[in-house]
Amino acid sequence: MRIAFTTSLPAEGFTRLEQHMLYAPLEEAEVLVSTFDKPVTREMIMSAPHLKLITNFGVGFNNIDLEACRERGIRVTNTPQPVIEPTAELAFALMHDVARRTAEFDRKLREGKAEPFGVMNNLSHSLYGKTLGIIGMGRIGQALARRAVASGMRIVYHNRKPIHESTLVSGFLNPETIHYVSKEELLETADFVSLNLPYTPEVKHLIGAIELKMMKKSAYLINTARGAHVDEEALVKALKEGEIAGAAMDVYEHEPQIHPELLTLDNVVLSPHTGTGTWEGRIAMCENVCDNILAWQQQDINKMNIVL
Numbered sequence: 202m203r204i205a206f207t208t209s210l211p212a213e214g215f216t217r218l219e220q221h222m223l224y225a226p227l228e229e230a231e232v233l234v235s236t237f238d239k240p241v242t243r244e245m246i247m248s249a250p251h252l253k254l255i256t257n258f259g260v261g262f263n264n265i266d267l268e269a270c271r272e273r274g275i276r277v278t279n280t281p282q283p284v285i286e287p288t289a290e291l292a293f294a295l296m297h298d299v300a301r302r303t304a305e306f307d308r309k310l311r312e313g314k315a316e317p318f319g320v321m322n323n324l325s326h327s328l329y330g331k332t333l334g335i336i337g338m339g340r341i342g343q344a345l346a347r348r349a350v351a352s353g354m355r356i357v358y359h360n361r362k363p364i365h366e367s368t369l370v371s372g373f374l375n376p377e378t379i380h381y382v383s384k385e386e387l388l389e390t391a392d393f394v395s396l397n398l399p400y401t402p403e404v405k406h407l408i409g410a411i412e413l414k415m416m417k418k419s420a421y422l423i424n425t426a427r428g429a430h431v432d433e434e435a436l437v438k439a440l441k442e443g444e445i446a447g448a449a450m451d452v453y454e455h456e457p458q459i460h461p462e463l464l465t466l467d468n469v470v471l472s473p474h475t476g477t478g479t480w481e482g483r484i485a486m487c488e489n490v491c492d493n494i495l496a497w498q499q500q501d502i503n504k505m506n507i508v509l
Contacts, residue, residue: 202498203251205230207239210258214487218494227252232497234490237261238457238474243269256493258486259477260284261427262508263400270509277509278493281340283485288397288476289344292425295449296333296349296393299421299470301325326419326446329353334391336384336407337398337426338364343372345395346379357391359384388415393423400427410435413444421447425476428453433460440466451476 203225204218215222227233227249235241237259246252246269253275255265260281270277298304302325309315316322333349335342338358346356356379358364363381370376388394394416398404408422409432416422422445424431433454439445440463447468453459456474463469477486489506496504 202232202494203230204232204234204494205249206234207241208236208258210234210236210487211483214484215491217488217491221495221498232256232494234258235265237264239264241265246270246273246275254278254494254497256280256490256497257508258490261399263427267509275509276497276505276507278497278506279508280486280489280493281506283482283489284477285340285344287479287482288341288425289348291451291472291476292341292345292395292397292423293348295425295451295470295472296395296421296423297328299423299447299449299468300328300393304470305467328393331355331392332357332390334358334382334387334394336360336387336394336396339397339399341425342395342397343369343374345397346374347372350374350378354393356380357382357387359387384412385415388412389417391420392417393421395423396426396430398426398430400429405429406432406435408432408436410438413439416445418443419446421445421449423449425451428456433463436460437462437466440468 202221203223205225205227227245229251230249231251232254233252235255235257241255241264243266246266255270255275255277257265257279260279262277262279265277267277306315306323330353332355335346335356335358338360342358349356358379358381366376369379407430413435431454436448437460440448449470451472452474459471463471493505
């Protein structure tokens with residue numbers, strides 16, 4: 202089996218394929234292992250006459266030209282399971298960081314610009330007793346909700362449709378304390394708004410000037426999903442004018458470029474798209490790629506994470 206990679210990945214994650222795998226250039230490959238930061242374009246797909254499977258290293262797949270794959274009859278898979286807990290961890294960490302001003306305090310102490318120590322200096326906000334609004338209550342959203350509930354937060358969420366109670370219960374969540382609301386009600390009532398939904402063109406700029414004005418002036422926006430969900434020009438304006446209290450972001454509208462004004466604001470916490478970026482998570486994602494490739498080789502579609 203001839204396999205090409207768009208990005209160098211940990212070799213220890215592919216030991217199960219050693220007897221089956223031959224590294225190959227794309228034009229000779231049957232399988233392509235792709236990553237979210239490397240677009241798989243129509244030109245690439247059409248230049249690979251032997252290509253039969255693209256297995257994306259990550260849950261998203263908007264980096265792949267699916268229409269070209271459909272034309273060629275190329276199967277596309279992804280790795281949704283291993284990304285759940287690391288991404289939820291980071292979303293919770295960013296939420297905690299921006300509310301408690303951890304990164305800001307660290308930066309100012311190092312630069313000698315911090316307020317003096319004192320009872321009424323360097324104050325921040327607690328998560329306890331606050332309302333977390335989750336837009337996109339899939340597996341990552343539910344994993345974030347578990348962490349928030351354990352910290353004494355209330356949960357409201359908005360999805361295309363309400364989550365069945367049995368799903369919440371199986372995810373160790375109490376359906377009586379987690380409420381489905383409209384997007385408008387969520388924005389108006391939540392103290393923290395976390396974006397945890399996949400990207401499609403329909404949700405570009407899901408959060409723009411209108412939505413930011415709906416939010417409380419004391420609210421924080423958290424985005425660990427996709428950068429294009431947020432109109433960054435509108436976000437910068439809202440942050441500078443005090444329309445919301447702050448933001449914490451792991452993804453960016455024009456990634457890897459970051460809006461220069463976001464880099465100057467104290468009420469913003471930034472992370473370089475590291476939602477799934479743990480050593481454990483990377484190895485688990487490699488293993489999931491192996492699962493998809495071996496299942497494809499064995500023609501067992503029930504064991505594949507199929508996108509297309």
